[in-house]
Amino acid sequence: MYIYANVCYSFMKKSRTTLKDLAKELNLSASTISRALGNHPGISETTTKLVQQKAEELGFIPNSIASSFRKKKTRSIGIIVPRIDIYFHSLVISGIEDFAYKEGYNVTIFQSKDLLKREQEITKILQNKMVEGVIVCLSIETDKYDHFKKFKRLGIPLVFYDRVPTGLDVNSIVINDFESAFTATEHLITKGCKRIAHIAGNQSTAIFKSRFEGYKAALKKYKLNFDANLVGQTHNLSYEEGIIQASRFLKQTDLPDGIFCANDYTAVSALQVFMKAGVKIPDETAIVGFSNYPISRVIEPHITTINDRAYEMGAEAAKLSIRLIEDEEESIKSETISLKTELIVRESSLKNC
Amino acid sequence: MYIYANVCYSFMKKSRTTLKDLAKELNLSASTISRALGNHPGISETTTKLVQQKAEELGFIPNSIASSFRKKKTRSIGIIVPRIDIYFHSLVISGIEDFAYKEGYNVTIFQSKDLLKREQEITKILQNKMVEGVIVCLSIETDKYDHFKKFKRLGIPLVFYDRVPTGLDVNSIVINDFESAFTATEHLITKGCKRIAHIAGNQSTAIFKSRFEGYKAALKKYKLNFDANLVGQTHNLSYEEGIIQASRFLKQTDLPDGIFCANDYTAVSALQVFMKAGVKIPDETAIVGFSNYPISRVIEPHITTINDRAYEMGAEAAKLSIRLIEDEEESIKSETISLKTELIVRESSLKNC
DNA sequence: CTGAAAGCGCTTACAG
DNA sequence: CTGAAAGCGCTTACAG
Numbered sequence: 001m002y003i004y005a006n007v008c009y010s011f012m013k014k015s016r017t018t019l020k021d022l023a024k025e026l027n028l029s030a031s032t033i034s035r036a037l038g039n040h041p042g043i044s045e046t047t048t049k050l051v052q053q054k055a056e057e058l059g060f061i062p063n064s065i066a067s068s069f070r071k072k073k074t075r076s077i078g079i080i081v082p083r084i085d086i087y088f089h090s091l092v093i094s095g096i097e098d099f100a101y102k103e104g105y106n107v108t109i110f111q112s113k114d115l116l117k118r119e120q121e122i123t124k125i126l127q128n129k130m131v132e133g134v135i136v137c138l139s140i141e142t143d144k145y146d147h148f149k150k151f152k153r154l155g156i157p158l159v160f161y162d163r164v165p166t167g168l169d170v171n172s173i174v175i176n177d178f179e180s181a182f183t184a185t186e187h188l189i190t191k192g193c194k195r196i197a198h199i200a201g202n203q204s205t206a207i208f209k210s211r212f213e214g215y216k217a218a219l220k221k222y223k224l225n226f227d228a229n230l231v232g233q234t235h236n237l238s239y240e241e242g243i244i245q246a247s248r249f250l251k252q253t254d255l256p257d258g259i260f261c262a263n264d265y266t267a268v269s270a271l272q273v274f275m276k277a278g279v280k281i282p283d284e285t286a287i288v289g290f291s292n293y294p295i296s297r298v299i300e301p302h303i304t305t306i307n308d309r310a311y312e313m314g315a316e317a318a319k320l321s322i323r324l325i326e327d328e329e330e331s332i333k334s335e336t337i338s339l340k341t342e343l344i345v346r347e348s349s350l351k352n353c
Numbered sequence: 354m355y356i357y358a359n360v361c362y363s364f365m366k367k368s369r370t371t372l373k374d375l376a377k378e379l380n381l382s383a384s385t386i387s388r389a390l391g392n393h394p395g396i397s398e399t400t401t402k403l404v405q406q407k408a409e410e411l412g413f414i415p416n417s418i419a420s421s422f423r424k425k426k427t428r429s430i431g432i433i434v435p436r437i438d439i440y441f442h443s444l445v446i447s448g449i450e451d452f453a454y455k456e457g458y459n460v461t462i463f464q465s466k467d468l469l470k471r472e473q474e475i476t477k478i479l480q481n482k483m484v485e486g487v488i489v490c491l492s493i494e495t496d497k498y499d500h501f502k503k504f505k506r507l508g509i510p511l512v513f514y515d516r517v518p519t520g521l522d523v524n525s526i527v528i529n530d531f532e533s534a535f536t537a538t539e540h541l542i543t544k545g546c547k548r549i550a551h552i553a554g555n556q557s558t559a560i561f562k563s564r565f566e567g568y569k570a571a572l573k574k575y576k577l578n579f580d581a582n583l584v585g586q587t588h589n590l591s592y593e594e595g596i597i598q599a600s601r602f603l604k605q606t607d608l609p610d611g612i613f614c615a616n617d618y619t620a621v622s623a624l625q626v627f628m629k630a631g632v633k634i635p636d637e638t639a640i641v642g643f644s645n646y647p648i649s650r651v652i653e654p655h656i657t658t659i660n661d662r663a664y665e666m667g668a669e670a671a672k673l674s675i676r677l678i679e680d681e682e683e684s685i686k687s688e689t690i691s692l693k694t695e696l697i698v699r700e701s702s703l704k705n706c
Numbered sequence: 707c708t709g710a711a712a713g714c715g716c717t718t719a720c721a722g
Numbered sequence: 723c724t725g726a727a728a729g730c731g732c733t734t735a736c737a738g
Contacts, residue, residue: 019716019717020715020716028724030716030717030725031718031724031725034716034718035718038717042724044723044724047723061480061481061482062715062716063481063482063716064483064716065421065427065714066482067715067717068422068716069419069421069422069730069731069732070715070716070718070729070730071716071718074418083447084437084446085443085446085664086443087440090439090440090442090443094436094438094464097463107463108429108459108460108461109446109461109462110450110459110460111447111454128414128416128417129369129417129418130417153412265651272653276653295647295652298618298652299651300629372731372732373732381708381709382709382710383710383732383733384709384710384711384733385707385709387733388708391733395707395708397707397708400707415732416731418730418732419733420731420732420733422715422732423714424732
């Protein structure tokens, strides 16, 4: 009789050691091995040690797919982001990964590329038991949410961040864009600005609409006139669009003495356009951005901006997601966590100082 | 006799439809269902259609964990990066995800946080069958590679990018840092620079050493003196370190008329320090960076730099990884793919134009 | 073209 | 404290 088990031809992948191999080796049952490796209290310390030593010796690595399959738990979270290479999202993902890692979860990542169709495809992929929870920032195109409904039926908790569905009862992590924009604008006002312009993001996206509203609310509170000529609408707050809008402001007979921009890229545009025209920043025109992008603390003068807590947003999303995964009773009501932002004051708004 | 199967209490997660449920429903065997869903040629078209329709109707979603387990294929790739929120890595990851997605693979991501210990932990996690291939950029601390050896034995192909093990025979995707640095320096020389400084990265990291060597080689070729005073060593090429080194250059009696910086952050520092001191960029001092960070095309004057092909690097890493996964015969020899970089000429080096 | 049966490598309820 | 047995939901070699 020939023994074929564990024969290893040099041209073959070595077959892995399994629980059974260990059991045979130690004359114990697979049950005992499994329990010993999991530090189950009902196994004697001697046996546990013995098993763990042998496991180490044979280089045993548990097959986590088998385990996931058996336990119906993958300890895996799926993320859908528009793009990974947008700094904001890379920070969020970093926060998610960090928190998940600490909790023993891993993170599988997908990019919707801001395409509804790809987002829909991805949700299909994620419904096949691969992940226990899903964290999403909606694509810019997304205007219907049917593709997310199935997760609820499957008991896979969904957490949205930043761009979240409107009018739907969902778990979400957001910042208060209205309040943040209000604070930013108010800051310009307290620095003495009376004619404040705004470079606005896409008004069909809730967060940019809120920023615009916050700007208007601050003007109102301080009884400053709202001038539609001082609002520059953009599609996606790109640097190039910022240049266009800032140049438009520059043509006004009465220049703005403050500009609140809905992101830092357009704040950079405004800064450069105005400086090139010989306008003194901040003394003649003060500028505030939004998001605390790295560039805001590098460009000169450094730009006052809003820290939008991207990393924390990710960590909170992971935290909530894992809580929902591990909560025995499915919680009925949805949660919205709103993170406090922070105004970071830098040179671009430091008048009279 | 009571039938309990598929009873769904409102407070329970609905149990999923399985292959067996479908089989029962259609009076077919599980084998046939499985094959029909997989469009196996040996199943009649009528049956295939019937099964697929019913699957759709009952909202059947195959359990991919069961399938992975059975087939011993997860169609999953693991990535270990120092940090996700570094623009370069976010671009690489984006390239990996894009290519993997097209090929039906998904991507699980881990951050080493530039800690050897965490990198080692992660490799342990990744050895448990979760992924079929692993793509790595080493942590800055990594000076031994034992924790990667096991992958080879397990038949899990490893692909390194950017920061790759030295002196080891591994699959890797890199750019030619020497050549790129040579080209960048040569560009300054052809623009008339005779006294060229260099802000260098950590010389214990191979890529930064190569950039330094490339710089020296270009000087040599054009018979320019190498002046150690014109080399600013940094630990991690931070903006702040760039400020320090550029300020040091500024104190030289004979100012450099060109600066080649090993990344774009320090190029920004040099630009700002020199401009603030009243030095005209590029006419008095021309500046070239490295990496084509977004800031390089926003700061004024825009910075000449090297496109380091981060996205393509990711795509190539994924491509190689998947090829190695799917190749039946384990290939013996390792591959190193070197991507062509590109000099992007912008205002910061456009003398005499 | 279809089905019965075995089995992937674990975990766990049950029994002792 | 330990073991025998069943089973998670698929896939596939074998048989017809």
